[in-house]
Amino acid sequence: MRAHAWSKGCLQGQVAVVTGAAQGIGRTISEQLAYTGVNLMLADLSEEKLDKLRGELTSEYGIDCAHFVGDLSNESTVKELGHRARAELGPVDILVNCAGGGVILPFLEHTAETLKQTVDRNLWTVIWCTREFIPDMRDRKYGRVINLGADSVRNGLPDHAGYNAAKGGVHGLTTGLAREFARYGVTVNTVAPCAVATPQLAHFLESQPELAQKFIDVIPLGRAGELDEIASAVIYLALPEASFITGQVLSVNGGSTML
Ligand SMILES: NC(=O)C1=CN([C@@H]2O[C@H](COP(=O)(O)OP(=O)(O)OC[C@H]3O[C@@H](n4cnc5c(N)ncnc54)[C@H](O)[C@@H]3O)[C@@H](O)[C@H]2O)C=CC1
Ligand SMILES: CC(C)c1ccc(C(=O)O)c(O)c1O
Numbered sequence: 001m002r003a004h005a006w007s008k009g010c011l012q013g014q015v016a017v018v019t020g021a022a023q024g025i026g027r028t029i030s031e032q033l034a035y036t037g038v039n040l041m042l043a044d045l046s047e048e049k050l051d052k053l054r055g056e057l058t059s060e061y062g063i064d065c066a067h068f069v070g071d072l073s074n075e076s077t078v079k080e081l082g083h084r085a086r087a088e089l090g091p092v093d094i095l096v097n098c099a100g101g102g103v104i105l106p107f108l109e110h111t112a113e114t115l116k117q118t119v120d121r122n123l124w125t126v127i128w129c130t131r132e133f134i135p136d137m138r139d140r141k142y143g144r145v146i147n148l149g150a151d152s153v154r155n156g157l158p159d160h161a162g163y164n165a166a167k168g169g170v171h172g173l174t175t176g177l178a179r180e181f182a183r184y185g186v187t188v189n190t191v192a193p194c195a196v197a198t199p200q201l202a203h204f205l206e207s208q209p210e211l212a213q214k215f216i217d218v219i220p221l222g223r224a225g226e227l228d229e230i231a232s233a234v235i236y237l238a239l240p241e242a243s244f245i246t247g248q249v250l251s252v253n254g255g256s257t258m259l
Contacts, residue, residue: 004035004232006239012037015089016238017081019072019129020099022049024198025148028227029096030057032235038094039064041085043072064089072099073120078128085133091140094238095133097147097170099125101200107161115162122166126173130188134181143186144238147174149249151194154257158214167192171249178247187246189237194253195224221254 016033020026022044030042034057042050042065050067058065066088070077085092100122103114110118126147137143150167152160171190178188195201195215201224204212216224233252236242251257 004032004235006036006235008035009037011094011239014038014093015041015085015091016094016096017041017043017085017092017129017133018096018098019043019125020097020101020148021053021067022046024101024200025193025196025227025230026096026098027053028231029098029234032228032231033094033096033238034061034063034065036235037061037063039089040066041081041089041092042067043070043081044099045069045071071120072129073124075128078132081129082132086136091136092133093137093142094144095129095137095146096234096238097126097129097145098234099129100148100167102163104159104163104204106159110162115165118162119166119169122163123169123173126170130173130177134177134186137186138181138184141185143181143184144242145177145186145188146234146237147188147190148234149174149190149192151192151251151253151256153192154251155218157218158211174249175247182246185243187237187242189242189245189247190249191230191233191237192249192251192253193225193230194219194251194256196230197224197226218256219254220256223254225252225254 016038018030021030021042047069054065054067102121149170153164174190
């Protein structure tokens with residue numbers, strides 16, 4: 001792992017929940033949070049990937065690390081996640097809503113099921129997890145909520161309309177929650193990446209190269225983002241030093257949208 005601007009162990013003793021932690025951006029965020037000394041609850045759908053990551057982070061960083069397997073678009077499942085996180089790690093200081101991704105299609109090629117799946121994965125996971133963890137943050141007068149949105153909401157990237165409906169909801173939730181909970185010292189922000197170098201992008205470059213190239217062509221830096229580049233923005237917003245930043249959608253996007 002590359003060295004980071006913040007010192008190793010700087011968040012020692014804090015507790016974070018990362019959804020979508022099993023792979024991609026969520027896994028990298030979890031690795032960077034472990035570097036800061038945060039005790040972690042890793043949540044996703046995949047037992048095998050989470051169990052392996054939990055073992056790696058525990059041995060590498062000496063943190064308390066637990067994992068939870070379940071569909072976080074389901075309210076009762078998220079209530080169980082909340083119970084497990086509090087029981088195993090204590091009150092949660094940081095919530096990273098990274099679960100998401102999914103179906104990228106021309107709007108009229110979506111089915112009712114793919115649209116529902118897209119909203120479930122990208123919006124309902126954020127709604128239920130935030131409802132579960134923000135009350136404790138309010139009562140403790142401290143908290144950091146960081147969501148993963150999408151720069152495509154801002155530039156209308158091809159085949160992203162259905163996905164943007166969900167991610168646009170995440171952006172909207174961010175501003176409303178930020179205002180509602182600012183008085184309690186709880187900040188709520190969203191990091192909105194452009195295309196990131198993940199297996200999904202590689203799949204698009206292989207299977208639909210012309211479409212994938214459109215995702216890259218909107219980026220002045222001329223390349224997809226790296227996992228660490230996205231994760232670093234999330235970690236910054238999780239720091240106590242980020243106390244005066246709230247209600248923001250921070251595009252980490254190589255310049256693909258500006259202002
Ligand atoms: N990869 C990219 O280029 C971009 C990604 N994003 C967003 O960043 C986040 C992470 O992206 P990637 O790492 O590329 O995605 P990914 O698809 O590799 O990982 C997302 C994770 O979320 C989990 N997940 C999805 N729905 C879930 C549910 N209902 N319950 C529990 N877990 C669930 C999946 O199992 C998966 O492990 C997503 O929210 C995505 O929409 C935003 C912009 C660009
Ligand atoms: C790689 C996936 C399809 C992707 C590409 C670009 C954006 C964006 O610019 O916002 C996304 O949100 C994606 O999920």
